[in-house]
Amino acid sequence: MRRKVDPVTVNVLITGCAGNQAHFIWSALKRSSLSLRIIGCNYDHLGAGLYQFDAGYVVPPASDPGYLPEIATLCRNEDVHIIMAGNMAEMRALAANKDRLYEQTGAFVVTSPIDVLRRTEDKLAAARYLAQLGFDSPRSVLPDERKELQRFLDEVPFPVIVKDRFGAGSQGVAPAHNRAQLNYLLNSIPNAVIQEYLWPDDEEYTVGVFLSSQSTPVASIVMKRQLGLGMTWKARVLPESPLGAYCERILEGSGCVGPCNVQLRLTARGPVVFEINPRFSSTTSARSYFGYNEAEMCIRNFVLGESVPRPAIRGGWLFRAVEDVFVDEESVESLRTAGTRHQRRIGDQNGNFRRHERHES
Numbered sequence: 001m002r003r004k005v006d007p008v009t010v011n012v013l014i015t016g017c018a019g020n021q022a023h024f025i026w027s028a029l030k031r032s033s034l035s036l037r038i039i040g041c042n043y044d045h046l047g048a049g050l051y052q053f054d055a056g057y058v059v060p061p062a063s064d065p066g067y068l069p070e071i072a073t074l075c076r077n078e079d080v081h082i083i084m085a086g087n088m089a090e091m092r093a094l095a096a097n098k099d100r101l102y103e104q105t106g107a108f109v110v111t112s113p114i115d116v117l118r119r120t121e122d123k124l125a126a127a128r129y130l131a132q133l134g135f136d137s138p139r140s141v142l143p144d145e146r147k148e149l150q151r152f153l154d155e156v157p158f159p160v161i162v163k164d165r166f167g168a169g170s171q172g173v174a175p176a177h178n179r180a181q182l183n184y185l186l187n188s189i190p191n192a193v194i195q196e197y198l199w200p201d202d203e204e205y206t207v208g209v210f211l212s213s214q215s216t217p218v219a220s221i222v223m224k225r226q227l228g229l230g231m232t233w234k235a236r237v238l239p240e241s242p243l244g245a246y247c248e249r250i251l252e253g254s255g256c257v258g259p260c261n262v263q264l265r266l267t268a269r270g271p272v273v274f275e276i277n278p279r280f281s282s283t284t285s286a287r288s289y290f291g292y293n294e295a296e297m298c299i300r301n302f303v304l305g306e307s308v309p310r311p312a313i314r315g316g317w318l319f320r321a322v323e324d325v326f327v328d329e330e331s332v333e334s335l336r337t338a339g340t341r342h343q344r345r346i347g348d349q350n351g352n353f354r355r356h357e358r359h360e361s
Contacts, residue, residue: 016086018047027285048325075105112278116255138195170230198265220244231282
C-alpha cells in the first residue's frame with residue numbers, strides 16, 4: 001500500500017551527489033513549488049552536491065555490503081520520503097532492494113524494477129525487444145554470431161556503429177568506416193555489439209516519458225538535440241512533436257516506472273529508437289524550466305499520491321555551460337572527518353523539527 005504524506009515538507013535523498021545527474025535532479029527540484037528538504041549522499045567527501053544541498057552524507061560505494069544498511073539508517077534519521085538515484089550503480093542496488101527499503105524506512109525509491117533495468121541497459125536486448133513489439137530499431141549483431149555478422153556486413157553499408165552493449169553516457173561508442181576499423185574496435189570495446197549507422201546526424205531526439213507505478217505513460221517531452229561531453233549539449237524543445245506520443249506507445253506496459261528517456265533518430269524510414277534509459281536525464285533540469293518537472297512529478301505521484309496532469313510545455317532552447325562550485329577548506333575538512341553536513345533544519349516557533357505523518361491509503 002502507498003503511504004500518503006501530508007504536504008508540509010518532503011524530504012528527498014539524492015544519491016551519487018558528486019555527479020552531473022544528481023545536480024540536474026537538484027536543479028529541477030529547486031524549481032518545484034513544493035516545500036522540500038534535499039539531502040545528498042556520496043561515496044567520498046569530494047562532491048559538489050554534499051555542499052550545495054540542505055544536508056550531505058558520506059556513505060559506502062554501492063558495491064559495498066555496508067551501502068544499503070547505511071542508506072536505510074540515513075533514511076530513518078532524516079525521515080526521507082523519496083530516494084532519487086544519481087547514477088546507475090546506485091539505482092541497480094536500490095532497485096534490487098526497493099521493497100525492503102520501503103518496509104524498513106518508508107522511503108520510496110524512484111526506479112523501474114531490476115529486470116527492466118537489465119533489459120534496457122543491454123542495447124542488443126533493447127533493440128530486439130523493440131522489434132518484437134513492432135517498433136523500428138537499429139539492425140544489430142554480435143561479433144561472435146558469425147553467419148549473422150556476415151549477412152549484416154553484406155547488407156549494411158559502412159559506416160557502422162560499435163558499442164559496449166552495457167555502456168552509458170556515449171562511452172564505448174565509435175563508428176567504423178571499414179572492415180579494418182571494425183576489427184580494431186571489436187578488439188578495443190568490451191561487450192561489443194555492432195549496429196547500423198542511423199542517418200542523418202542532425203535528426204537526433206531525446207524524449208522524456210513519465211510513467212505511473214502501473215507503467216502507464218502520463219506525460220512526455222521532446223527535444224531535438226546535439227551531444228557534447230556524453231550528454232545533451234544543445235537542444236530545442238518541440239511541444240507539438242508527435243514523437244512524444246510515439247514513445248509513449250513504446251513504453252506503455254513496458255514495466256518502466258517514473259522518468260524514462262528514449263533516444264532516437266528520425267531517419268528516411270521514420271523514427272528509429274536506439275536506446276531506452278529508465279532514469280532521470282541529463283536534460284532533467286532543462287525540462288523543468290520548460291514546464292516538464294519529472295522530479296516534482298515523482299514526489300506528487302509516488303509520495304503525495306496525486307494524479308499528475310499532462311503539463312503545458314513551452315518551446316525554447318537549451319544551451320549548456322559548465323558551472324563552478326566553490327567550497328572553503330574548513331567545510332571540506334569538516335565533512336571529511338565527520339561524514340555529515342547539515343544546514344539549519346526547518347523548525348516551528350519552538351525549534352522543533354517538523355516531521356510528516358504517514359497515512360495508510
